[in-house]
Amino acid sequence: MQVSGLYQRTAYTRRSFLSRASQWSALAAAYPLIPLPSLAESLASDARVAQTPVVDKGFASVRKVGDGLYATISDTSKGLNTICNGGFLHGKDAALLIEGFVSPSGAAFQHETLRTLSKAPIMGAIDTHYHYDHSTGNSYYGANGISLWAHANTAKRIFASYAAMQGVEKSVIIGPLEAQAKNAKTEVARKHAAEYAATLGNIFGVANAAVLALPNRPLDPAKLPVNMDLGGLTAVVEAYPGHSGTDIIVRVPAQNVVYAGDLLFNNMYPVTFDEQASVSGWRSTLKTFLSWGKDIIFIPGHGQICGPEGVQLSLDLFDDIALQAEKFYKAGVPAEDAADQYIVPEKFRGVAIFAWNLSIGPTITKLYKEWGAK
Numbered sequence: 001m002q003v004s005g006l007y008q009r010t011a012y013t014r015r016s017f018l019s020r021a022s023q024w025s026a027l028a029a030a031y032p033l034i035p036l037p038s039l040a041e042s043l044a045s046d047a048r049v050a051q052t053p054v055v056d057k058g059f060a061s062v063r064k065v066g067d068g069l070y071a072t073i074s075d076t077s078k079g080l081n082t083i084c085n086g087g088f089l090h091g092k093d094a095a096l097l098i099e100g101f102v103s104p105s106g107a108a109f110q111h112e113t114l115r116t117l118s119k120a121p122i123m124g125a126i127d128t129h130y131h132y133d134h135s136t137g138n139s140y141y142g143a144n145g146i147s148l149w150a151h152a153n154t155a156k157r158i159f160a161s162y163a164a165m166q167g168v169e170k171s172v173i174i175g176p177l178e179a180q181a182k183n184a185k186t187e188v189a190r191k192h193a194a195e196y197a198a199t200l201g202n203i204f205g206v207a208n209a210a211v212l213a214l215p216n217r218p219l220d221p222a223k224l225p226v227n228m229d230l231g232g233l234t235a236v237v238e239a240y241p242g243h244s245g246t247d248i249i250v251r252v253p254a255q256n257v258v259y260a261g262d263l264l265f266n267n268m269y270p271v272t273f274d275e276q277a278s279v280s281g282w283r284s285t286l287k288t289f290l291s292w293g294k295d296i297i298f299i300p301g302h303g304q305i306c307g308p309e310g311v312q313l314s315l316d317l318f319d320d321i322a323l324q325a326e327k328f329y330k331a332g333v334p335a336e337d338a339a340d341q342y343i344v345p346e347k348f349r350g351v352a353i354f355a356w357n358l359s360i361g362p363t364i365t366k367l368y369k370e371w372g373a374k
């Protein structure tokens with residue numbers, strides 16, 4: 001099978017092996033080190049949420065958030081075994097794991113923690129979408145005979161995005177991005193482009209370090225929602241548009257708990273770079289999340305556990321970007337220039353940005369397209 005005509009394969013030398021082996025430490029050095037904030041006061045007094053985690057490994061901790069419901073929350077300032085959040089659910093008859101994480105050791109941590117709490121047979125693990133930080137640890141599940149569920153398009157997008165990077169000379173992928181940074185028209189555009197090249201370099205490193213494993217239980221979005229009966233605990237798997245074109249969530253309506261995947265970033269600008277990300281679709285998904293009421297506990301894809309205020313913040317961030325972008329649009333500023341010109345207002349200074357050109361920049365260019373720009 002032809003993987004890609006674009007990329008040129010590299011010869012395997014000892015040197016290239018060593019550079020591959022060091023990708024993980026390069027990732028650790030370059031990843032934005034944002035310490036995890038503590039639980040919001042409203043959740044600290046919520047009877048569903050345990051005040052102390054079941055286990056805290058530094059890079060992630062597992063906390064009870066309901067009856068048979070647990071959240072795995074990453075702290076990337078302390079390690080990068082998981083990077084994203086996840087969790088697990090167990091009823092009387094079965095258990096369900098959420099996320100493959102960025103490394104097999106991250107998936108192992110979550111599985112082993114589940115096993116200290118329940119011996120129920122595992123129905124499967126779910127990737128909430130195809131992105132590397134949620135899926136490049138999937139091979140742990142494969143090796144342990146755990147079925148992997150995901151949106152029907154997740155397997156082919158993991159393959160198209162990350163298998164296509166394997167064995168390719170890094171400069172083939174990163175070179176053009178570095179050239180873009182060099183040729184940028186403004187200092188701020190240069191900074192954003194250089195940050196993007198560095199981030200893609202990190203993802204390249206992860207893709208090359210990973211033994212990719214693809215979900216073997218595709219969930220056709222046309223046939224969702226589906227109920228998963230774990231024995232006295234029903235989880236509903238639903239698909240929504242917004243972040244990646246492959247997004248699914250796990251909802252437990254009886255307990256008002258939602259595992260939102262990357263359809264929710266808590267206290268972080270939404271990451272919209274994906275070719276199938278939809279700003280209008282995402283904003284409507286967030287409004288749906290709000291319509292479920294004030295009592296919902298959300299486990300976001302990244303950041304601390306939150307209530308509806310985390311969803312509202314994401315909507316406010318989209319609104320603020322749209323407000324500024326609309327002024328550029330009406331003034332005739334081209335999309336690619338406007339993408340660098342958003343100003344983070346004082347009230348959002350504490351909101352994290354995971355690479356400008358993966359979040360704020362593409363939100364602006366996608367809004368331009370929604371408004372009819374060519």
Ligand SMILES: [Zn+2]
Pocket residue numbers: 129131243244262271
């Ligand atoms: Zn993602």
